[in-house]
Amino acid sequence: MKVLLIGGGGREHALALRIIKSKSCDKLFCLPGNTGTEKIAINISIDVNDFERIYEYISINQIELVVIGPEQPLVDGLADFLRNKSILVFGPNKLAAEIESDKSFAKNLMYKYGIPTAGYKVFTRIEYTEIKNYLEQQNFPIVIKASGLAAGKGVIICDNKSDAEKAIDEIVKQNIFDKAGDKIIIEEFMVGEEASIFAITDGTNFITLPAAQDHKRIGDNDTGKNTGGMGAYAPAQLITETLLNEISEKIISPTISALNAEGRKFIGCLYAGIMITDSGAKVVEFNCRFGDPETQVVLPLIDGDFLELLFSAAKENLKSNSVKYNDGVSVCVVTASNGYPDKFEKGFEIFGIENFVEENLILYHAGTLKKEDKIFTNGGRVLGVTSVVKKGNFQDAIKKAYEGVSKISYSNIYYRKDIGKKALKYSD
Ligand code: AMP
Numbered sequence: 001m002k003v004l005l006i007g008g009g010g011r012e013h014a015l016a017l018r019i020i021k022s023k024s025c026d027k028l029f030c031l032p033g034n035t036g037t038e039k040i041a042i043n044i045s046i047d048v049n050d051f052e053r054i055y056e057y058i059s060i061n062q063i064e065l066v067v068i069g070p071e072q073p074l075v076d077g078l079a080d081f082l083r084n085k086s087i088l089v090f091g092p093n094k095l096a097a098e099i100e101s102d103k104s105f106a107k108n109l110m111y112k113y114g115i116p117t118a119g120y121k122v123f124t125r126i127e128y129t130e131i132k133n134y135l136e137q138q139n140f141p142i143v144i145k146a147s148g149l150a151a152g153k154g155v156i157i158c159d160n161k162s163d164a165e166k167a168i169d170e171i172v173k174q175n176i177f178d179k180a181g182d183k184i185i186i187e188e189f190m191v192g193e194e195a196s197i198f199a200i201t202d203g204t205n206f207i208t209l210p211a212a213q214d215h216k217r218i219g220d221n222d223t224g225k226n227t228g229g230m231g232a233y234a235p236a237q238l239i240t241e242t243l244l245n246e247i248s249e250k251i252i253s254p255t256i257s258a259l260n261a262e263g264r265k266f267i268g269c270l271y272a273g274i275m276i277t278d279s280g281a282k283v284v285e286f287n288c289r290f291g292d293p294e295t296q297v298v299l300p301l302i303d304g305d306f307l308e309l310l311f312s313a314a315k316e317n318l319k320s321n322s323v324k325y326n327d328g329v330s331v332c333v334v335t336a337s338n339g340y341p342d343k344f345e346k347g348f349e350i351f352g353i354e355n356f357v358e359e360n361l362i363l364y365h366a367g368t369l370k371k372e373d374k375i376f377t378n379g380g381r382v383l384g385v386t387s388v389v390k391k392g393n394f395q396d397a398i399k400k401a402y403e404g405v406s407k408i409s410y411s412n413i414y415y416r417k418d419i420g421k422k423a424l425k426y427s428d
């Protein structure tokens, strides 16, 4: 079958590498793809907002399945548009994608269906006085969130009332989140360790992939600003089999049913950001897609025909037996441009890419650009250096990933030095 993959980050490079391994994949197209996918697929340069042209391309090239990686095209309704034209799509329709793009919808859904999450209250921007009064009665720390999409930056953790008032002023008066801040969620601060759980679902049945742990903060030991993710490892042993069963039963399954009951059937990857608290697993947030960089470590731990899994989900007939999990461990260190997640310079030549020849040390491209056979930095998160250790432990996987990092160089490279460290506490 011919497949079109939408997106151009490290996540899509990882998805592309898996999709082309499938014996049923005849040809893979990536829109726009990146320097990494260019070697294994056909990158196409149609504007992702031009749905009609995408459909035309799909028809001309007899593409049978479209896999949508990032949230924006999902939230913009690309899946709806293509499904209406009878194209098979892996990725939810717009209304189902609101589980990520409208946090107030997600919180209200969880409340209505008894899905465990932090206590909360939703306000609109015009309720400034009500918000101020509400803050008077709260305990701190407290979490203030923009309801809309804010590129992972829409969460402010406030240690005291004056921080909270400042955050509200920034959202309401200074409009730092623009329209994403039209609705504001004030929620209870949860204490615990986090994990990312991906559930592949056909809207009714689902399969969970090995749990991963992201490293969201820019600095070592989880300090500094939130980013899209500076590294990840899987499987996250924090998520024991018992916990995974609890998460499946109390969170994933009821959420899929709830979305269905609300007329928002979700077909795709439901990503649950989970916090393991003293009172059990609770949802921090839902996303409507695979996580990045988590996908870069989760996919190497899956054997079998991953494309078949995506295809069957898109056909609403999930074939979970097309894949099984191997007992490897995987660590991804993201190399970024110094300055990210704020301002950074780009356009520096990257050296050492040719050193990645081993199957178990993968270099995923994210913010890179090829010009006349040279490759340059072109984004905040530039590369994902991912080790896969089939017979070994996290110590080995971490060492291998950082050996990989040392093989590449470019001006203003920045990466965290402690990726995977949290996994070591579970080692024997
Ligand atoms: P989100 O974008 O919703 O995943 O939030 C980003 C990060 O903020 C999460 O990964 C958590 O570390 C933190 N966070 C969000 N909500 C809460 C909460 N209710 N309690 C504690 N930490 C939170």
Ligand code: GLY
Binding pocket: 152, 214, 228, 229, 287, 290, 291, 292, 293, 294
């Ligand atoms: N790594 C976090 C995310 O994909 O949202």
